Amino acid sequence: MTWQSETLIEMTCAEVEERLPLHALGLLDADEAAAVEAHLPLCPACQSVAVQFEAVAGAMPLALDPIAPDPAMRAQLMDRLDSGAPSAQVTKLPPTAMSPFRRLGLLAAAAVLLLAIGGGFWINRLIDERDEARTTAAMLQEFVSPNAVAMAMAPMAASEYDWGWGTSRLFKNPAGEMMLVVEGCPPTTEERRYPVWVAMGDDRTPLGDIAIGEDGSGWMMVTFPADIPAPEQLGVSMREGEAPLVDLFLGDMTG
Amino acid sequence: MADGRSQPAPQQSEPAARTGRRLFAPEDQAIDAALMERVTTGDKAALGELYDRHAPTCLALAMPILRDRRLAEECVQDLFLNLWQRPHTYDSQRGAFGGWLMRVARNRAIDLLRRQRERRFADFAVGAEGTPFDPELFLVDPAPDPAELAASSDTGDRVRAALVSLSGEQREALELAYFGGLSQSEIAERLNRPLGTVKTQIRTGMQRLARQLTGYRPDGTDTE
Incomplete structure:
Protein backbone atom coordinates (compact mmCIF):
# COMPACT_ATOMS: atom_id res chain seq x y z
CA MET A 1 0.00 0.00 0.00
CA THR A 2 1.24 3.47 -0.79
CA TRP A 3 0.09 6.95 -0.05
CA GLN A 4 -0.49 7.54 -3.73
CA SER A 5 -2.73 4.51 -4.13
CA GLU A 6 -5.20 6.05 -1.74
CA THR A 7 -5.06 9.56 -3.13
CA LEU A 8 -8.62 10.50 -3.90
CA ILE A 9 -9.77 11.27 -7.42
CA GLU A 10 -11.73 14.51 -7.58
CA MET A 11 -15.08 14.26 -9.36
CA THR A 12 -17.57 16.87 -10.47
CA CYS A 13 -21.17 16.72 -9.28
CA ALA A 14 -22.24 15.38 -12.68
CA GLU A 15 -19.65 12.60 -12.49
CA VAL A 16 -20.72 11.71 -8.97
CA GLU A 17 -24.44 11.75 -9.75
CA GLU A 18 -23.89 9.46 -12.72
CA ARG A 19 -22.27 6.93 -10.38
CA LEU A 20 -24.68 7.16 -7.46
CA PRO A 21 -27.11 4.51 -8.76
CA LEU A 22 -24.29 1.97 -8.94
CA HIS A 23 -22.80 3.21 -5.66
CA ALA A 24 -26.07 2.49 -3.85
CA LEU A 25 -25.83 -1.10 -5.07
CA GLY A 26 -22.16 -1.44 -4.10
CA LEU A 27 -21.18 -2.00 -7.72
CA LEU A 28 -18.48 0.65 -8.13
CA ASP A 29 -14.83 -0.35 -8.05
CA ALA A 30 -12.81 0.79 -5.04
CA ASP A 31 -11.28 3.89 -6.65
CA GLU A 32 -14.60 5.20 -7.93
CA ALA A 33 -16.35 4.44 -4.66
CA ALA A 34 -13.66 6.30 -2.72
CA ALA A 35 -13.97 9.32 -5.01
CA VAL A 36 -17.75 9.39 -4.60
CA GLU A 37 -17.48 9.03 -0.84
CA ALA A 38 -14.95 11.86 -0.68
CA HIS A 39 -17.29 14.13 -2.63
CA LEU A 40 -20.49 13.50 -0.70
CA PRO A 41 -19.55 15.08 2.65
CA LEU A 42 -18.71 18.30 0.83
CA CYS A 43 -21.81 18.50 -1.37
CA PRO A 44 -25.34 18.61 0.13
CA ALA A 45 -26.95 18.43 -3.33
CA CYS A 46 -25.23 15.14 -4.16
CA GLN A 47 -25.94 13.87 -0.62
CA SER A 48 -29.63 14.39 -1.27
CA VAL A 49 -29.47 12.38 -4.48
CA ALA A 50 -27.37 9.68 -2.82
CA VAL A 51 -29.95 9.20 -0.08
CA GLN A 52 -32.68 8.76 -2.67
CA PHE A 53 -30.80 5.96 -4.40
CA GLU A 54 -29.94 4.38 -1.05
CA ALA A 55 -33.63 4.48 -0.14
CA VAL A 56 -34.50 2.72 -3.38
CA ALA A 57 -31.85 0.08 -2.73
CA GLY A 58 -33.15 -0.38 0.79
CA ALA A 59 -36.75 -0.72 -0.37
CA MET A 60 -36.21 -3.27 -3.14
CA PRO A 61 -36.46 -6.30 -0.81
CA LEU A 62 -39.99 -5.20 0.04
CA ALA A 63 -40.96 -6.45 -3.42
CA LEU A 64 -40.18 -9.98 -2.27
CA ASP A 65 -42.51 -12.40 -0.56
CA PRO A 66 -41.38 -12.52 3.09
CA ILE A 67 -40.05 -15.88 4.27
CA ALA A 68 -40.73 -16.84 7.87
CA PRO A 69 -37.47 -17.78 9.60
CA ASP A 70 -37.16 -21.07 11.42
CA PRO A 71 -38.45 -20.43 14.96
CA ALA A 72 -35.43 -22.34 16.27
CA MET A 73 -33.17 -19.69 14.73
CA ARG A 74 -34.99 -16.97 16.67
CA ALA A 75 -34.61 -18.90 19.90
CA GLN A 76 -30.93 -19.45 19.15
CA LEU A 77 -30.48 -15.75 18.48
CA MET A 78 -32.04 -14.82 21.80
CA ASP A 79 -29.72 -17.30 23.52
CA ARG A 80 -26.73 -15.77 21.75
CA LEU A 81 -27.69 -12.34 23.06
CA ASP A 82 -26.91 -13.60 26.52
CA SER A 83 -23.47 -14.88 25.66
CA GLY A 84 -21.08 -12.00 25.75
CA ALA A 85 -23.17 -9.45 23.94
CA PRO A 86 -21.17 -6.22 24.19
CA SER A 87 -24.23 -4.04 23.70
CA ALA A 88 -25.85 -5.34 26.84
CA GLN A 89 -22.65 -4.72 28.74
CA VAL A 90 -21.98 -1.24 27.48
CA THR A 91 -22.92 1.34 30.03
CA LYS A 92 -22.76 4.79 28.60
CA LEU A 93 -21.07 7.19 30.95
CA PRO A 94 -23.28 9.93 32.30
CA PRO A 95 -22.34 13.32 30.86
CA THR A 96 -20.99 14.57 34.14
CA ALA A 97 -18.61 11.62 34.39
CA MET A 98 -16.75 12.65 31.26
CA SER A 99 -14.46 15.62 31.09
CA PRO A 100 -15.31 18.32 28.55
CA PHE A 101 -11.98 17.69 26.87
CA ARG A 102 -12.72 14.00 26.48
CA ARG A 103 -16.21 14.67 25.15
CA LEU A 104 -14.74 17.04 22.61
CA GLY A 105 -12.17 14.47 21.63
CA LEU A 106 -14.74 11.73 21.17
CA LEU A 107 -16.96 14.01 19.13
CA ALA A 108 -14.07 15.09 16.94
CA ALA A 109 -13.01 11.48 16.49
CA ALA A 110 -16.54 10.56 15.52
CA ALA A 111 -16.59 13.39 13.02
CA VAL A 112 -13.38 12.37 11.33
CA LEU A 113 -14.39 8.73 11.30
CA LEU A 114 -17.70 9.50 9.70
CA LEU A 115 -15.99 11.59 7.08
CA ALA A 116 -13.37 8.94 6.53
CA ILE A 117 -15.98 6.35 5.65
CA GLY A 118 -17.92 8.70 3.45
CA GLY A 119 -20.43 9.48 6.13
CA GLY A 120 -20.32 13.23 6.02
CA PHE A 121 -24.10 13.21 6.16
CA TRP A 122 -23.79 13.66 9.90
CA ILE A 123 -20.96 16.10 10.24
CA ASN A 124 -23.08 19.24 10.08
CA ARG A 125 -25.47 17.83 12.66
CA LEU A 126 -22.62 16.91 14.96
CA ILE A 127 -21.15 20.36 14.70
CA ASP A 128 -24.49 22.02 15.23
CA GLU A 129 -25.09 19.94 18.33
CA ARG A 130 -21.77 20.80 19.85
CA ASP A 131 -20.60 24.28 18.97
CA GLU A 132 -17.41 23.79 20.90
CA ALA A 133 -16.45 21.03 18.46
CA ARG A 134 -16.63 23.31 15.44
CA THR A 135 -13.00 24.34 15.44
CA THR A 136 -11.70 20.86 16.14
CA ALA A 137 -13.92 19.23 13.54
CA ALA A 138 -12.82 21.75 10.93
CA MET A 139 -9.21 20.97 11.74
CA LEU A 140 -9.82 17.24 11.50
CA GLN A 141 -11.66 17.66 8.22
CA GLU A 142 -8.30 18.58 6.67
CA PHE A 143 -7.32 14.95 7.05
CA VAL A 144 -10.12 13.69 4.87
CA SER A 145 -10.38 16.51 2.35
CA PRO A 146 -9.62 15.89 -1.33
CA MET B 1 -48.02 7.42 2.48
CA ALA B 2 -48.65 9.44 -0.64
CA ASP B 3 -47.88 8.01 -4.03
CA GLY B 4 -44.34 9.07 -4.93
CA ARG B 5 -45.38 9.79 -8.52
CA SER B 6 -47.69 12.55 -7.47
CA GLN B 7 -45.15 14.32 -5.34
CA PRO B 8 -43.25 17.30 -6.71
CA ALA B 9 -39.65 16.79 -7.68
CA PRO B 10 -37.44 17.50 -4.67
CA GLN B 11 -35.21 20.50 -4.70
CA GLN B 12 -31.54 19.61 -4.79
CA SER B 13 -31.12 21.25 -1.41
CA GLU B 14 -33.85 19.21 0.26
CA PRO B 15 -32.49 17.63 3.44
CA ALA B 16 -31.05 14.28 2.51
CA ALA B 17 -32.69 12.24 5.23
CA ARG B 18 -36.16 13.52 4.31
CA THR B 19 -35.92 12.58 0.65
CA GLY B 20 -34.92 9.06 1.57
CA ARG B 21 -37.55 8.68 4.27
CA ARG B 22 -40.64 9.38 2.20
CA LEU B 23 -40.46 5.87 0.78
CA PHE B 24 -41.22 4.26 4.13
CA ALA B 25 -44.39 4.59 6.18
CA PRO B 26 -43.94 7.12 9.02
CA GLU B 27 -45.70 4.86 11.52
CA ASP B 28 -43.30 2.00 10.74
CA GLN B 29 -40.35 4.33 11.09
CA ALA B 30 -41.61 5.50 14.46
CA ILE B 31 -41.99 1.93 15.73
CA ASP B 32 -38.52 0.96 14.52
CA ALA B 33 -36.98 4.09 16.05
CA ALA B 34 -38.55 3.34 19.42
CA LEU B 35 -37.38 -0.27 19.31
CA MET B 36 -33.84 0.74 18.35
CA GLU B 37 -33.76 3.19 21.23
CA ARG B 38 -34.61 0.31 23.55
CA VAL B 39 -32.00 -1.94 21.92
CA THR B 40 -29.30 0.60 22.70
CA THR B 41 -30.19 0.24 26.37
CA GLY B 42 -29.77 -3.54 26.21
CA ASP B 43 -33.46 -4.46 25.88
CA LYS B 44 -33.52 -7.98 24.42
CA ALA B 45 -37.28 -7.98 23.92
CA ALA B 46 -36.92 -4.95 21.65
CA LEU B 47 -34.34 -6.78 19.56
CA GLY B 48 -36.76 -9.69 19.35
CA GLU B 49 -39.52 -7.39 18.11
CA LEU B 50 -37.23 -5.93 15.47
CA TYR B 51 -36.35 -9.47 14.42
CA ASP B 52 -40.03 -10.38 14.11
CA ARG B 53 -40.72 -7.27 12.05
CA HIS B 54 -37.78 -7.48 9.64
CA ALA B 55 -36.25 -10.95 9.64
CA PRO B 56 -38.77 -12.39 7.12
CA THR B 57 -37.86 -9.72 4.56
CA CYS B 58 -34.16 -10.10 5.34
CA LEU B 59 -34.45 -13.84 4.78
CA ALA B 60 -36.33 -13.30 1.52
CA LEU B 61 -33.47 -11.04 0.45
CA ALA B 62 -30.68 -13.39 1.54
CA MET B 63 -32.20 -16.49 -0.04
CA PRO B 64 -31.74 -15.61 -3.72
CA ILE B 65 -28.25 -14.29 -3.04
CA LEU B 66 -27.03 -17.27 -1.02
CA ARG B 67 -29.37 -19.90 -2.51
CA ASP B 68 -29.03 -21.95 0.63
CA ARG B 69 -31.72 -21.84 3.32
CA ARG B 70 -29.41 -22.75 6.18
CA LEU B 71 -26.78 -20.20 5.15
CA ALA B 72 -29.42 -17.52 4.64
CA GLU B 73 -30.91 -18.20 8.09
CA GLU B 74 -27.47 -17.93 9.67
CA CYS B 75 -26.80 -14.75 7.75
CA VAL B 76 -29.97 -13.17 9.13
CA GLN B 77 -29.25 -14.36 12.65
CA ASP B 78 -25.74 -12.89 12.49
CA LEU B 79 -27.16 -9.66 11.13
CA PHE B 80 -29.37 -9.20 14.18
CA LEU B 81 -26.65 -10.34 16.56
CA ASN B 82 -24.39 -7.70 15.07
CA LEU B 83 -27.17 -5.13 15.44
CA TRP B 84 -27.40 -6.10 19.11
CA GLN B 85 -23.66 -5.82 19.59
CA ARG B 86 -23.27 -2.58 17.65
CA PRO B 87 -26.61 -0.74 17.63
CA HIS B 88 -24.89 2.60 17.17
CA THR B 89 -23.87 1.64 13.64
CA TYR B 90 -27.36 2.81 12.66
CA ASP B 91 -27.78 6.57 12.53
CA SER B 92 -31.32 7.81 12.04
CA GLN B 93 -29.98 10.69 9.97
CA ARG B 94 -29.15 8.21 7.24
CA GLY B 95 -32.80 7.48 6.60
CA ALA B 96 -35.36 4.89 7.58
CA PHE B 97 -34.20 1.98 9.71
CA GLY B 98 -35.85 -0.57 7.42
CA GLY B 99 -33.99 0.64 4.35
CA TRP B 100 -30.70 0.79 6.21
CA LEU B 101 -31.17 -2.73 7.59
CA MET B 102 -31.90 -4.13 4.13
CA ARG B 103 -28.75 -2.56 2.71
CA VAL B 104 -26.70 -4.04 5.55
CA ALA B 105 -28.41 -7.43 5.10
CA ARG B 106 -27.66 -7.45 1.38
CA ASN B 107 -24.02 -6.46 1.91
CA ARG B 108 -23.67 -9.18 4.52
CA ALA B 109 -25.20 -11.81 2.25
CA ILE B 110 -22.96 -10.80 -0.64
CA ASP B 111 -19.89 -10.86 1.61
CA LEU B 112 -20.88 -14.35 2.69
CA LEU B 113 -21.47 -15.39 -0.89
CA ARG B 114 -18.02 -14.22 -1.94
CA ARG B 115 -16.43 -16.13 0.90
CA GLN B 116 -17.80 -19.33 -0.50
CA ARG B 117 -14.79 -19.52 -2.78
CA GLU B 118 -15.36 -23.15 -3.57
CA ARG B 119 -18.59 -22.26 -5.28
CA ARG B 120 -17.98 -21.30 -8.87
CA PHE B 121 -19.92 -18.68 -10.78
CA ALA B 122 -21.74 -21.43 -12.64
CA ASP B 123 -23.23 -22.54 -9.35
CA PHE B 124 -24.91 -19.18 -9.00
CA ALA B 125 -26.04 -18.99 -12.62
CA VAL B 126 -27.56 -22.45 -12.59
CA GLY B 127 -29.75 -23.77 -9.83
CA ALA B 128 -29.22 -27.02 -7.99
CA GLU B 129 -31.69 -28.70 -10.31
CA GLY B 130 -29.69 -27.62 -13.34
CA THR B 131 -32.22 -24.97 -14.32
CA PRO B 132 -31.02 -21.50 -15.30
CA PHE B 133 -31.12 -18.99 -12.46
CA ASP B 134 -34.23 -16.90 -12.88
CA PRO B 135 -34.33 -14.00 -10.43
CA GLU B 136 -37.99 -13.44 -11.24
CA LEU B 137 -38.71 -16.67 -9.41
CA PHE B 138 -37.92 -14.75 -6.26
CA LEU B 139 -40.27 -11.88 -6.98
CA VAL B 140 -43.90 -11.66 -6.17
CA ASP B 141 -46.28 -11.86 -9.10
CA PRO B 142 -47.24 -8.24 -9.75
CA ALA B 143 -50.79 -9.22 -10.76
CA PRO B 144 -53.55 -8.25 -10.66
CA ASP B 145 -52.90 -4.74 -11.88
CA PRO B 146 -49.56 -2.86 -11.89
CA ALA B 147 -51.35 0.48 -11.98
CA GLU B 148 -53.30 -0.47 -8.88
CA LEU B 149 -50.10 -1.53 -7.17
CA ALA B 150 -48.43 1.76 -8.06
CA ALA B 151 -51.26 3.69 -6.42
CA SER B 152 -51.09 1.58 -3.28
CA SER B 153 -49.97 3.04 0.02
CA ASP B 154 -47.99 -0.12 0.64
CA THR B 155 -44.30 0.36 -0.08
CA GLY B 156 -43.89 -3.22 -1.26
CA ASP B 157 -46.69 -2.79 -3.82
CA ARG B 158 -45.10 0.40 -5.10
CA VAL B 159 -41.67 -1.18 -5.41
CA ARG B 160 -43.15 -4.15 -7.29
CA ALA B 161 -44.99 -1.82 -9.66
CA ALA B 162 -41.82 0.21 -10.23
CA LEU B 163 -39.81 -2.93 -11.01
CA VAL B 164 -42.44 -4.15 -13.45
CA SER B 165 -42.30 -0.78 -15.23
CA LEU B 166 -38.64 -1.29 -16.19
CA SER B 167 -37.70 -2.62 -19.60
CA GLY B 168 -37.00 -6.33 -19.65
CA GLU B 169 -33.26 -5.73 -20.12
CA GLN B 170 -33.07 -3.20 -17.29
CA ARG B 171 -35.00 -5.39 -14.90
CA GLU B 172 -33.00 -8.49 -15.74
CA ALA B 173 -29.64 -6.76 -15.18
CA LEU B 174 -30.81 -4.96 -12.04
CA GLU B 175 -32.32 -8.04 -10.46
CA LEU B 176 -29.24 -10.14 -11.15
CA ALA B 177 -27.17 -7.40 -9.48
CA TYR B 178 -29.47 -6.86 -6.54
CA PHE B 179 -31.16 -10.17 -5.85
CA GLY B 180 -28.51 -12.37 -7.45
CA GLY B 181 -25.55 -10.66 -5.80
CA LEU B 182 -23.60 -10.81 -9.04
CA SER B 183 -20.96 -8.28 -10.09
CA GLN B 184 -21.43 -6.30 -13.28
CA SER B 185 -18.84 -8.46 -15.02
CA GLU B 186 -20.64 -11.62 -13.95
CA ILE B 187 -23.93 -10.21 -15.21
CA ALA B 188 -22.36 -9.29 -18.55
CA GLU B 189 -21.05 -12.83 -18.88
CA ARG B 190 -24.33 -14.36 -17.75
CA LEU B 191 -26.43 -12.29 -20.16
CA ASN B 192 -23.84 -12.21 -22.95
CA ARG B 193 -23.98 -8.42 -23.09
CA PRO B 194 -21.14 -5.86 -23.22
CA LEU B 195 -20.09 -4.67 -19.76
CA GLY B 196 -20.85 -1.05 -20.69
CA THR B 197 -24.36 -2.01 -21.72
CA VAL B 198 -24.94 -3.76 -18.41
CA LYS B 199 -23.71 -0.72 -16.47
CA THR B 200 -26.03 1.56 -18.44
CA GLN B 201 -28.99 -0.74 -17.97
CA ILE B 202 -28.48 -0.95 -14.22
CA ARG B 203 -27.93 2.80 -13.90
CA THR B 204 -30.95 3.79 -15.95
CA GLY B 205 -33.04 1.14 -14.21
CA MET B 206 -32.14 2.58 -10.81
CA GLN B 207 -32.84 6.12 -12.03
CA ARG B 208 -36.26 5.05 -13.21
CA LEU B 209 -37.02 3.38 -9.89
CA ALA B 210 -35.87 6.48 -8.03
CA ARG B 211 -38.07 8.70 -10.20
CA GLN B 212 -41.11 6.62 -9.37
CA LEU B 213 -40.38 5.96 -5.72
CA THR B 214 -38.66 9.08 -4.42
CA GLY B 215 -39.44 11.72 -7.02
CA TYR B 216 -35.85 11.82 -8.25
CA ARG B 217 -35.30 14.00 -11.31
CA PRO B 218 -31.88 14.12 -13.05
CA ASP B 219 -31.97 17.80 -14.03
CA GLY B 220 -35.59 17.35 -15.01
CA THR B 221 -34.71 15.15 -17.95
CA ASP B 222 -35.33 11.55 -18.83
CA THR B 223 -32.05 9.74 -19.24
CA GLU B 224 -33.39 6.79 -21.13
Missing part, protein backbone atom coordinates in the same frame (compact mmCIF):
# COMPACT_ATOMS: atom_id res chain seq x y z
CA ASN A 147 -6.21 17.48 -0.74
CA ALA A 148 -5.32 14.97 1.93
CA VAL A 149 -4.01 11.48 1.27
CA ALA A 150 -4.63 8.26 3.10
CA MET A 151 -2.96 4.90 3.37
CA ALA A 152 -5.06 1.84 4.06
CA MET A 153 -3.29 -0.56 6.40
CA ALA A 154 -3.54 -4.27 5.80
CA PRO A 155 -5.71 -6.04 8.40
CA MET A 156 -4.09 -9.08 10.00
CA ALA A 157 -5.94 -12.23 10.99
CA ALA A 158 -6.48 -10.99 14.55
CA SER A 159 -8.59 -8.10 13.27
CA GLU A 160 -11.30 -10.32 11.76
CA TYR A 161 -14.33 -10.27 14.00
CA ASP A 162 -17.78 -11.82 13.82
CA TRP A 163 -19.13 -8.81 11.97
CA GLY A 164 -16.22 -8.47 9.50
CA TRP A 165 -12.78 -6.94 9.46
CA GLY A 166 -11.57 -4.03 11.52
CA THR A 167 -9.99 -1.28 9.46
CA SER A 168 -7.19 1.20 9.95
CA ARG A 169 -6.03 4.11 7.86
CA LEU A 170 -3.30 6.70 8.21
CA PHE A 171 -4.36 10.13 6.97
CA LYS A 172 -1.93 12.93 6.07
CA ASN A 173 -3.10 16.50 5.61
CA PRO A 174 -1.44 18.99 3.24
CA ALA A 175 0.74 20.26 6.11
CA GLY A 176 2.20 16.78 6.54
CA GLU A 177 0.47 16.06 9.86
CA MET A 178 -0.67 12.46 10.24
CA MET A 179 -3.62 10.87 12.00
CA LEU A 180 -4.15 7.15 12.56
CA VAL A 181 -7.79 6.01 12.60
CA VAL A 182 -8.94 2.54 13.67
CA GLU A 183 -12.53 1.35 13.55
CA GLY A 184 -14.57 -1.82 13.61
CA CYS A 185 -12.85 -3.25 16.69
CA PRO A 186 -14.83 -4.98 19.45
CA PRO A 187 -16.86 -2.55 21.52
CA THR A 188 -15.70 -2.31 25.08
CA THR A 189 -16.98 -1.04 28.36
CA GLU A 190 -13.52 0.20 29.22
CA GLU A 191 -11.11 2.03 27.01
CA ARG A 192 -8.78 -0.43 25.27
CA ARG A 193 -5.27 0.64 24.27
CA TYR A 194 -3.38 -0.83 21.33
CA PRO A 195 0.37 -0.21 20.90
CA VAL A 196 1.32 1.67 17.72
CA TRP A 197 4.82 1.33 16.34
CA VAL A 198 7.09 1.98 13.36
CA ALA A 199 9.78 -0.39 12.13
CA MET A 200 12.98 -0.40 10.15
CA GLY A 201 13.67 -4.01 9.30
CA ASP A 202 12.87 -6.06 12.37
CA ASP A 203 13.46 -3.22 14.82
CA ARG A 204 10.22 -1.80 16.13
CA THR A 205 10.00 1.58 17.84
CA PRO A 206 6.87 2.34 19.87
CA LEU A 207 4.96 5.53 19.10
CA GLY A 208 2.39 5.24 21.87
CA ASP A 209 -1.00 3.63 22.32
CA ILE A 210 -4.20 4.28 20.38
CA ALA A 211 -7.26 4.32 22.63
CA ILE A 212 -10.27 2.34 21.38
CA GLY A 213 -13.54 3.42 22.91
CA GLU A 214 -16.91 1.83 23.48
CA ASP A 215 -17.83 2.19 19.81
CA GLY A 216 -14.82 0.09 18.76
CA SER A 217 -13.01 3.01 17.15
CA GLY A 218 -10.21 5.40 18.00
CA TRP A 219 -7.71 7.84 16.60
CA MET A 220 -4.34 9.34 17.43
CA MET A 221 -1.98 11.87 15.93
CA VAL A 222 1.18 10.23 14.65
CA THR A 223 4.66 11.72 14.57
CA PHE A 224 7.59 9.65 13.40
CA PRO A 225 10.70 9.70 15.64
CA ALA A 226 13.39 12.14 14.57
CA ASP A 227 15.83 9.28 14.01
CA ILE A 228 13.29 7.34 11.92
CA PRO A 229 11.81 9.99 9.62
CA ALA A 230 10.88 7.45 6.94
CA PRO A 231 10.04 4.10 8.56
CA GLU A 232 9.52 1.01 6.48
CA GLN A 233 6.44 -0.10 8.34
CA LEU A 234 3.70 1.24 10.60
CA GLY A 235 1.76 -1.17 12.76
CA VAL A 236 -0.99 -1.49 15.35
CA SER A 237 -0.79 -4.46 17.71
CA MET A 238 -2.85 -5.95 20.51
CA ARG A 239 -1.67 -6.89 23.96
CA GLU A 240 -3.45 -9.66 25.86
CA GLY A 241 -2.08 -9.95 29.39
CA GLU A 242 1.45 -11.29 29.39
CA ALA A 243 1.16 -12.87 25.93
CA PRO A 244 3.34 -11.57 23.10
CA LEU A 245 1.95 -8.74 21.01
CA VAL A 246 -0.35 -9.79 18.19
CA ASP A 247 -0.39 -7.56 15.10
CA LEU A 248 -3.76 -6.12 14.07
CA PHE A 249 -2.85 -3.80 11.19
CA LEU A 250 0.32 -3.34 9.14
CA GLY A 251 1.08 -0.50 6.75
CA ASP A 252 3.93 -0.70 4.24
CA MET A 253 5.50 2.75 4.10
CA THR A 254 8.06 1.97 1.42
CA GLY A 255 5.79 2.44 -1.61
